[in-house]
Amino acid sequence: MTDRVEKLRLEMARASVDCFLVTEPANIFYFSGFTGDDGLLLITEQNKYVITDARFELQLKKQAETWQHVITRNYLQAACELVAKEKLVALGFEAQLPYWQYDYLDENLTSDLVALPNLLEKIRSVKDGDEIAKIKAACKLAGQGYDYLLTKFQQSTQWTERQLATELDYFMKSNGASDKSFETIVASGLRTAWPHGTASDKLVKKGDLITLDYGYYLNGYTSDVTRTFAYGSQPAEVRTIYQVVDEARALTIQAVKAGISGKELDRIGRDFISQAGYGEFFNHGMGHGIGLSIHELPNVGARYDDVLQAGQVITIEPGIYLPNIGGVRIEDDILVTEAGYEILTNFGRNYKEL
Template identity: 35%
Template structure:
């Protein structure tokens, strides 16, 4: 596989062997999904040690990687290390548990462990830039998400609860092609909408409420992510002004995304605009994040992000303004970074919808 070959070829010189135990990274590099297993990567060969439940299917489907039936992780890993004359082992420092690391370290006392971020940084760098096939899967998930939005507009009415809205979105996506939902769907209204990641409650929708919905579908391991805020009946002037400010900020954020810029630079464009409009402190989260096999992955569009955007990265642009005790608004699209800007992967209407 191309991804696995890239990982093998780009292993830092000081690392002889990389051990991957996280399910998402195993799937990313092998194309095979399993709840358990160990992917061992040397500069010459990659091995997937996997148990009987998955062995036959893995051996049939995985290419470019030797599939090994699990008997004893430590002993089988030791055989690989000796075969390739490895002296230094690296683990995914961002994902491996302390217990897993200590078990390896206690057993492999004759080997050095690289505890720098070099191995994890390499994995993240490879995953950040999406291939056309990956973008296709993300778009397939987004298409289901957008159909769910069209559906929910006909479902929303006064008296329906936040929980019912979230459940209806989830049911629609699952019954229209999604393998799963991307994350726990957010549907918050009225005063609850001032909490960016609030949990849906039994609160019924009322006339004059903002309703913010943050949701997404998963297809073949890839996620989509979209947020839309609508109003029940008619907004007040203050609500209308808040919404239009967020919408303008989002447009500015989309225009700022471009290969070669730091995530921090893009975030600052929107944050400074909101401050200029008198909303200091009302935008308390990052402008966006990467999306792929995980709903939150690198890169980030945040006040501290030094990551330089590259062509092919998929990120969200999701500014929001939140007024405690009143209401909040968030608008979110996914885009793919291009050389001269970005291509929007989200096609849902963003002008304020009054239901």
């Protein structure tokens, strides 16, 4: 993790700040390895401090042994005192800093305050080998979870959406996942036309489409997968939109490589769906980065100029949502490479009528 701090110091120098305050939990873990749920980091040109309270003193010795530990009940005061002691002149901070903390720092710091939104997230977006291995493991577990759920689904005709989500949760956590990274989406029937239709008590009925969108943390890193399948035979238009979505997904993924923009990827898939006559029914972005958080940089959407870099992991998730028929979304996790891409979620995309 020393390399990560050095990358930040290079960015600090470019931004003309000589210290940086880290308050967002995922960023605290990324740079220090500290998993405590309270505290902050102060990184200067020469030193690096973890500031937290006595509850985490032993934990710090195990997780952040190369850092200087400041044990206190007033984190911001301690940070201000360190800035004054080292005669620092410009403190960088994250976009997520709460206003009350900003207000305190503004009143008590001897240095200038410099907002540097997304600076840490840009560093985090390019994964190292260990991070990529962990994301691959999370994606592998996601595939095992999908296979398990389809098998369980066929053993009963009395499933509610919530029961399916609970069954998946049981499997994932029984096999090493620490928690889900967002509320699992299980939508059936006409509810599949809701892009974010989280699981309800609706009974899944013969003839329903079912969309499953889920992500789980394994060793700190998450997957994010969507699959759509059918319970019984479907109208011809459902099979049509499934094919359109799957072809848009494949076409977009084939364009993934270092140097392409998120905007261009979105255009490729969106144009294909529009040419098929369903453009108005694709009402969200094409994807986003994943890693320690479920939504990270880079953004993959029509409004974003983010340029992909090798080592980033993104989702590609086109969908079509027809109000009176239902919706289809298929989402894969993709590793960006210099030459192109690697699909990390190679399972369960073939159209199924169970």
